[in-house]
Amino acid sequence: MIDMQGIYKTYPNGVTALNGLDVHIEQGEFVYVVGPSGAGKSTFIRLMFREEKPTKGSIMVNSTNLNKVKERKIPNFRRNIGVVYQDFRLLPKLSVYENVAFALEVIEESPKNIKRRVMDVLDQVRLKNKARFIPDELSGGEQQRVSIARAIVNHPQLLIADEPTGNLDPDTSWEIMQILEEINATGTTVVMATHSKEIVNTIRKRVIAIEDGQIARDEKRGDYGYEA
Numbered sequence: 001m002i003d004m005q006g007i008y009k010t011y012p013n014g015v016t017a018l019n020g021l022d023v024h025i026e027q028g029e030f031v032y033v034v035g036p037s038g039a040g041k042s043t044f045i046r047l048m049f050r051e052e053k054p055t056k057g058s059i060m061v062n063s064t065n066l067n068k069v070k071e072r073k074i075p076n077f078r079r080n081i082g083v084v085y086q087d088f089r090l091l092p093k094l095s096v097y098e099n100v101a102f103a104l105e106v107i108e109e110s111p112k113n114i115k116r117r118v119m120d121v122l123d124q125v126r127l128k129n130k131a132r133f134i135p136d137e138l139s140g141g142e143q144q145r146v147s148i149a150r151a152i153v154n155h156p157q158l159l160i161a162d163e164p165t166g167n168l169d170p171d172t173s174w175e176i177m178q179i180l181e182e183i184n185a186t187g188t189t190v191v192m193a194t195h196s197k198e199i200v201n202t203i204r205k206r207v208i209a210i211e212d213g214q215i216a217r218d219e220k221r222g223d224y225g226y227e228a
C-alpha cells in the first residue's frame with residue numbers, strides 16, 4: 001500500500017527533514033509514527049498524500065507512483081486518502097452535516113447518496129444527533145469526530161492522522177482512538193503521528209520512530225520509547 005525508498009527531503013530554506021528513509025506499510029496496518037519534536041514525522045506523512053514531494057527517492061501509495069503522477073491526477077489520487085489534523089480544520093460556518101457532505105459534493109455524488117452516506121458516517125462517529133450544529137457548538141472531541149467523519153466519508157483505503165489527539169484531554173483521546181481502531185478494523189490502513197506515550201504504550205501497534213530524519217526503530221508491537 002505504501003512503499004518509500006531512499007527518501008530525502010530538504011526544504012527550500014535548506015533544512016533537511018528526511019535523510020534517507022525506507023518504509024513499507026501493508027494494506028490494513030495500524031502504524032504509529034513517533035519521535036522527538038522536529039524529527040520529521042509530519043514531513044514523512046505529508047509525503048504520503050503528496051502534500052510535499054521528496055527531494056530524492058521513490059514513493060508508491062495505493063499503486064500510484066507519486067514520482068510520476070500528473071498534477072491533474074492528484075485530486076483523484078487524494079480521494080482515496082483521508083486526512084485528520086490536530087486542529088480539526090472544519091469550516092466554521094457550515095454545520096456538521098455540511099462539513100462532511102462537502103467532501104462528497106466536490107466529487108458530484110447524487111444528493112440521495114450524499115445524504116445516506118453522511119448520516120451513516122455520522123452514526124459511525126456517534127454524532128448523528130448533532131448533524132445541525134456548527135463546529136463552535138461542539139466540544140474538541142466532537143469536532144475531531146466530525147473531522148474523522150469527513151476524512152472517511154469517501155471510504156478511503158488510507159487514513160492519515162497527524163497528532164489527532166494533540167488538542168484533546170485524555171478521556172476524549174481514548175474515544176478518538178476507539179473510533180480510529182474501528183475504522184482500521186474495516187480494513188482501512190491508519191498511519192498516525194503522535195506524542196502520546198500513554199496511547200502508544202496502551203493500544204499496542206506497529207511503531208515507526210523517526211529521529212533526525214531517519215528511521216530509528218520499526219517494531220511490530222512497539223512502545224513509545226521516549227519520556228512523555
Ligand SMILES: Nc1ncnc2c1ncn2[C@@H]1O[C@H](COP(=O)(O)OP(=O)(O)OP(=O)(O)O)[C@@H](O)[C@H]1O
Binds near residue numbers: 038040041042
Ligand atoms: N514547510 C517547511 N519549510 C521549511 N522547513 C520545514 C517545513 N516543515 C517542516 N520543516 C522543518 O523540517 C524539520 C522536520 O519538521 P516536521 O514538522 O516534519 O517534524 P515533526 O517530527 O513532525 O515535529 P513535531 O513533533 O514538532 O510536529 C524541522 O526542522 C522543521 O522546522
